[in-house]
Amino acid sequence: MMTQSADQTPSAEIRDAAAPAPAGLPAPIQHYIDAEFVDSADGETFDVINPVTNETYIQASAGKKEDVDRAVAAAKRAFHEGPWSSMLPRERSRVLHKIADLVEERGARLAELESFDTGLPITQALGQGRRAAENFRFFADLIVAQADDTYKVPGRQINYVNRKPIGVAGLITPWNTPFMLESWKLAPALATGNSVVLKPAEFTPLSAGLWAGIFEEAGLPRGVFNLVNGIGEQAGDALVKHPEVPLISFTGESSTGQLIFANAAPHLKGLSMELGGKSPAIVFADADLEAAINATIFGVFSLNGERCTAGSRILVERSIYDEFVERYAAQAERVRIGYPHQPETEVGALVHPEHFEKVMSYVELGKTEGRLVAGGGRPEGFEAGNFIQPTVFADVPHTARIFQEEIFGPVVAITPFDTEEEALQLANDTKYGLAAYIWTNDLKRSHNFAQAVEAGMVWLNSNNVRDLRTPFGGVKASGLGHEGGYRSIDFYTDQQAVHINLGEVHNPVFGKAD
Template identity: 55%
Template sequence: MSHVDLKGAGLNLEFEPISRPALHFIDGQFVESAEGGWFDTLNPTTNDVLTQVAEGTASDVDRAVEAAYRAFHDGPWGKMSAKERARYLVRIADAIERHGEELARLEVADTGLPISQARGQAARAAENFRFFAEMATRMTGETFPVGDQFLNYAIRVPVGVAGLITPWNTPLMLATWKIAPCLAAGNTAVLKPAEWSPLTATKLAEIVQEVDLPPGVFNVVHGFGEVAGDALVKHPKVPLISFTGETTTGRTIMKNGSDALKRFSMELGGKSPVVVFDDADLDRALDAVVFGVYSLNGERCTAGSRLLIQDSIREEFEARLAERVRRIRLGHPLDPATEVGPLIHPEHKRRVEHYLDLGRREGATMAVGGEVPRELARGNFVRPTLFVNVRNDMCIAQEEIFGPVLVSIPFTTEEEAIQLANGVQYGLAAYIWTRDLERAHRVARRIESGMAWINSQNVRDLRTPFGGMKQSGVGREGGHYSFEFYTEWKTVHVALGQHPIPRFGVSGMETRS
């Protein structure tokens, strides 16, 4: 049976009250909106108001950008050595760890992530800062000697102010994934968090203040994407825009910033396949399939949301899969036993439920799913759902649902599996399960995705490039690949001798000895 007990068998499942509103953080200070606007942020478990959030407009964005611009051009940050910047990043990581439980519980209150998973996200946030602190000190250039005449070298230099626009799923971890390399490279930042999950960004600003990061280096402006986000994208003093979110929004952002020739890093939507061949370790593949789509409440960009299952094992695998999905523990996100909590917002719940209805109308079979119990009715809960008898041309197989919904599609041959895997607009991740390693490498190479895991769930190596193909994004982040976006190459040419210089404008003059 699914776990649905909101009382928690004696556990303390009460959310701590939030006594203060979420303010902007500009030039080292917490401030209200210039125009005085506010909006509510909701607890998705109950849909009660958690607190009010300052509603940023173009005026607030301009204040934040000017502070970041001054901090970069006139302050100490742009002039610091990489080693000095790295010390600040390590201090931020230390502070995140000190406040780890508070951050995790804020994330649960704001997003509905199960507490056990939110704690992992808080730990990863600290790891992001430690990792890029080390990477900052490893940034190197290249030299191009030309005999004894020239020494030419290329170095990486920071760009300036970066606009960082983050999504509402795992907001703490994904914010640090951008902030850490941005600051490590020597840039300054203006973060625009998603309006549905602003609380950990505010706490992160408190941590930045606690470690005495120079004012203006890191700024936060809350607000709605079409107002605050748009102002940040269009601001003339923001040359860098890093965005994680849905593909349609990414397209709009690129259009709005194109006139200024801004540089973009885009991690967008996904509809990632999990290809299970009949020679796979089915026990491990089953674990990975279930975890890959239902963890993080299904609100994961790299979720393996399309199961491509070889028809010779389809019946057995789908039956075992359905039993596992039925047993997933749906419940209060502060209960450590909960595996799936509520979706982020009533609007998103309605969107996911639309796809559940659409799947049935398209002719797919809902093998697992249905109504949630009455005791969960106040929140944005959706039962973990499995559709079988799905065709790849159905909307539920083509469009990103971004919820705890898996579709199962059969295939017969390797070639058919590859065609099905590539038969969507997205290309973020792929997962391949087979004992035939030659086939595994062959399929991984041919699937159109920025990342592929063989006989593994989504285990991240922070050194590797992260990003997608097709409509799943532009550019790569992670490891030194992040610095391809957050730095510019500068080439310096040094003459080592008296090389010949052509002389113009000397006709008729006395020849120089």
């Protein structure tokens, strides 16, 4: 376990300025299995670190195979013996709407836990709670309005599609916006009648425990929701390999996704994986420059830069390149760094010292690969914790590692281009393909470029504002499959075709008597 290094021991001033640990925390953070909070079977725990001081503030139960087995058994029993999987959609919808109500009511507590655990600015943590409630409302409405395919041949045949919940869904979630991304998977999995086992990220287990009380109060039946904390290589691995978990939905790094793909293959599991990104933002000379700068600043520095869809490669047409770099760097320098609990903070602390060291290694590498025009180190007055200045590199060649590799922090690379063809080549020149942002007032170019760019999602003259009805996912190394809207319904259900003969049975007869 990573511990606070001697040269970064927080001073009394740092401790005084940082928010105290939220009151009323469990000791330790426990699993939630079959409607009960329980310790790990072997009693083991792991440390959870405050990203502002890098000091351990709580322990969490360290789940392993035995704990996952118990959770899966509870979920399977609830699926086969309980009422949830056979409820009418309207009945499940009422429970989901109640869940959304409770998430909204507990928004302040949720944001407090999320901000303290992740280092996210409190104002952005509040937004994640609102989005989590919206996810549940969306799927509560969708399952009631769901229409399935019917094909008719009048007088001869009707063909229709049944949708059935699959069973136990394994949900493995990341640490950057934990509660919201948990809702993204929980809402459709539960809406369609499945039972679930959630394995939250080990860096940020705090807010996941809120789901238990919310689900109990909303009336979710016993055993439908189960939670196992733990290290990915132990708890996550056991969940992926469990033979009675037919579905795995995972959000995280591409390298971890490769391991999950391999480990799930022997069981032929259904997989949905939203992986890494190195998304381009392409700014043409005819764009609204102020809007493009504001959007691309927000796109890479919000959520502390720890977002999969961050537009962390900005490609700028050469005729406006110098002006763009100058204005972008000046605005990045004005981004307010601060303690996560302070409402004026725009960039807080990165989630964990391991991740801080990774991002800082890219900052140092960037100084050899591009021209540093903003940031580049630890901000003054924050000698402890995981604080990094919003950092901007210009003149970055496409061969640079900071151009090609996902950094997942407040670091951006800016590169010039001369022609539309070069811009497209640069945009597609990575192994990733999650998102792309295009800034131009040329209508024809915007649509043609969007179709040609290798990305699962494209925003034209917009930052990342997503309609929940649309598919979310990437191409290439950025993912496998899509979720969101009806795509989530597809993933969490089996589709069964039923064929009914309405007329004379018409088929060849073999072995007919003379």
